[in-house]
Amino acid sequence: MAKMWAGRTSGETDRIADDFNSSIRFDSxxxxxxxxxxxxxxxxxxxxxxxxxxxxEALIAGLQGILxxxxxxxxxxxxxxxxxxxxxxxxxxxxxxxxxxxLHTARSRNDQVALDxxxxxxxxxxxLLPTLRALVEALCDRAGEHKATIMPGYTHLxxxxxxxxxxxxMAYAMMLLRDMARLxxxxxxxxxxxxxxxxxxxxxxxxxxxxEAADLGFADICRNSLDGVSDRDFCLELMSDLSILMMHLSxxxxxxxxxxxxxxxxxxxxxxxxxxxxxxxxxxNPDMAELIRGKTGRVYGDLVALLTTLKGLxxxxxxxxxxxxxxxxDAVDTAKMCLSVMTPMxxxxxxxxxxxxxxxQGGFINATDLADYLVKRGMPFRTAYKISGELVALCLREGxxxxxxxxxxxxxxxxxxxxxxxxxxxxxxCVEKRISEGGTSISSVDAQIAYVKEQLG
Ligand code: ARG
Numbered sequence: 365m366a367k368m369w370a371g372r373t374s375g376e377t378d379r380i381a382d383d384f385n386s387s388i389r390f391d392s393x394x395x396x397x398x399x400x401x402x403x404x405x406x407x408x409x410x411x412x413x414x415x416x417x418x419x420x421e422a423l424i425a426g427l428q429g430i431l432x433x434x435x436x437x438x439x440x441x442x443x444x445x446x447x448x449x450x451x452x453x454x455x456x457x458x459x460x461x462x463x464x465x466x467l468h469t470a471r472s473r474n475d476q477v478a479l480d481x482x483x484x485x486x487x488x489x490x491x492l493l494p495t496l497r498a499l500v501e502a503l504c505d506r507a508g509e510h511k512a513t514i515m516p517g518y519t520h521l522x523x524x525x526x527x528x529x530x531x532x533x534m535a536y537a538m539m540l541l542r543d544m545a546r547l548x549x550x551x552x553x554x555x556x557x558x559x560x561x562x563x564x565x566x567x568x569x570x571x572x573x574x575x576e577a578a579d580l581g582f583a584d585i586c587r588n589s590l591d592g593v594s595d596r597d598f599c600l601e602l603m604s605d606l607s608i609l610m611m612h613l614s615x616x617x618x619x620x621x622x623x624x625x626x627x628x629x630x631x632x633x634x635x636x637x638x639x640x641x642x643x644x645x646x647x648x649n650p651d652m653a654e655l656i657r658g659k660t661g662r663v664y665g666d667l668v669a670l671l672t673t674l675k676g677l678x679x680x681x682x683x684x685x686x687x688x689x690x691x692x693x694d695a696v697d698t699a700k701m702c703l704s705v706m707t708p709m710x711x712x713x714x715x716x717x718x719x720x721x722x723x724x725q726g727g728f729i730n731a732t733d734l735a736d737y738l739v740k741r742g743m744p745f746r747t748a749y750k751i752s753g754e755l756v757a758l759c760l761r762e763g764x765x766x767x768x769x770x771x772x773x774x775x776x777x778x779x780x781x782x783x784x785x786x787x788x789x790x791x792x793x794c795v796e797k798r799i800s801e802g803g804t805s806i807s808s809v810d811a812q813i814a815y816v817k818e819q820l821g
Contacts, residue, residue, distance in 0.1 A: 368450055387447045387686050390693065395441075397483035398448050399431045401476065401559065401580060402456075402467060408576040409469055414569050419463050426460040427452070448480070449473050470571050472563035474593040474681040479559040481689065483580065485602055488696045489551045495703045496544050496609070497820060502711045503537040504813050506530075511809040514791050515630065515720035516729050523727030526791045529630075529715060531804040534812045536616050541819055543609040550605050554598040557582035561592030564680035594680045596670065599692040603667040606699045607660075613702055614660040617653035620709070624650050629719045634712030637705060652709060656702045663698050666691040721791075728756045730766055730789040733797075737788045741780040751777050 367375030377385070403424050410420025430452060433439035445451035450473075457464030507530035517527035557577035560567070566589045577585045586592030623630035633650055641647035670691045673684050731752050738748035755777060759765055766789055774781035787793055799805045802812070 367446070368454065382444075382446075385446060385683075387689065388441060388443055388445050388451060390690050391448045391477075391480075392441045392451070393693070394480045394484045395434050395448055395452070396431065397480045397487070398452055398476070399427050399434075401479050401483065402452060403427050404576050404579040405471055405559065406467055407579065408572050409466070411575065412570055412572055414469060414571070415466050419466055422460050422463045423456070423467050426456045426464060429459065430455050447473070447477075449476050470562065470567045470569040471559060472593075474563050475558045475561040475589075477686075478561070478593055478595070479557060479580075481692070482554050482556075482558065482598060485598065485692065485696070486551060486554055486581075488700075489547050489554075489602070492696070492700060492703070493544060493547060495700060495707070496540060496547070499703055499707045499710065500537050500540045500544070500816060500820060502707050503533050503540070504816055506710060506713075506715075507533040507537065507809060508813055510715055510717070511806045511813075512795075513715065513717045513720060514724050514795055516724045516727055517804070523723070523729045525732055526724050526729050526794045527804040528795055528806070528809060529717075529720060530809045531812075534809060534816070536612065537812075537816050539612040540609070541816055543605065543612060546605040546608065547602075550598070550601045552583070553601065555582055556584045556586050558586045558592035558595070561586060561589035564590055564593055590680045594677070594685075596674055596685060596688050599670060599688050600667065600674075603663070603670065603692055603695045606695045607664050607667050609699060610656075610660040610663045610702065613706055614657045616706070617650075617657040620653045620713070621650045621657070624648075624653075628723070630716055630723070632714040632716065633709060634714075637709040637712070652705045656706060659698050659702055663695045666695040666698075724791055725765065725767075728759070728766060730791060730794050731756050733789050733794045734766060734785070737785055738778060738780050743778070743780060 367377070369375060406415070406420050406423035406427065409415045410417050410423075415423075430439065434441075439455070441448075442451055442454070445454060453464065453467060456467060509530070510533065511528055511530035513529040514526050515529050515532065516523040517525050517532070557573065557580060559576055559580075560571050560573035573585045586595065620631065620633065622628055624633050633648075633653070635648075637650075637652045638648045639651045641649065670688055673687045673691075677684055734755065735745065735748040735752040738751065739745050743751075755766065755769065755774070758773070759769060767786065771781065771783060771785075774785060796805050799808060802808060
């Protein structure tokens, strides 16, 4: 079929060139946004007297029919069209005749595609936010259940100080809360309409950009037409936010993988989110968590790909920019998929509190508290630190732990030691006394949960 843009040239391109050039394979998913944008455009053209009222009505009715038929499945995409914009216009003209050819007045595919992508991603963020919220809520629930469950806290993956499992989970809730805020910020900045920037320079028609933008739910319009058609910051910003989100999910996945290993056995993942091995009958593999960790790399890749595509582009539109969509759609699809498995996995994991406690008892993670005991009785911290270190070394030589070392031994290191030291270095005491804001005590974890819930509104 002759190209819609045939004129200067015959529009006869090579079939391979057509395939290479066309984007309908991946931009047809924006059909809804494209049609809604066109309906608002037709309404604006008619309001402004740029086209007749009857023509405006015919365009709108035709577009509504196309939308309904695409949604019901009565109409299929014509994959020989270059892109979704060409498909809709072609179908419209097929249905309502020459009036259909008036739709593309005072606009260009350059501002049209920028509009569609913004509208599409705006909708995607609106879907992502509640999904993310569900994960934060699941974390709060699990944290509430385990606010007194003691586990070793790690630095350098070495046992460091006791924390509660609830406290550990709330760390992820805080990260994801920031991810939600970042996505909302991104949506607000994205919410500017480029339609009416036209090909690059604006138009000689008396359009009403603000009215058209308001009809489409935009808070503002892009103020420079060259920028309006060239800007893909909103894609980059969304992919940056999704990369950070994925990094968080990946770190959490890594912990879930570690914790469900035989070496840790702190948790057991729900069966529905694990797989078996084709050869080793005993296996229960954390594939979903591993895939989330793995897919993080691909979302970073999407971001870097588009950053690289854009970095040398002169103003204004260049066809390179068609590459924005596959990258940003993949990033959004991937993040959504990962969230959809992460939430039930967290909600359903079994927590082996006894194993956590056992691990917490083994690594001298109360040594800081032992030093603090001496400090509270007047010893300078550095001296107390040294004595505690020597006591740990002694325990290691004698196969003991701080809890089982006799009082006489303690006294031989400092006469500030007394029988109450055993209470002070008890893991429950260690956790319960960390009442500083943001610390690991039950009351602090409760406060963290309350804060996150309040932020969620
Ligand atoms: N399919 C194109 C894209 O995604 C639409 C814009 C085409 N504009 C043009 N001047 N060729 O970028």
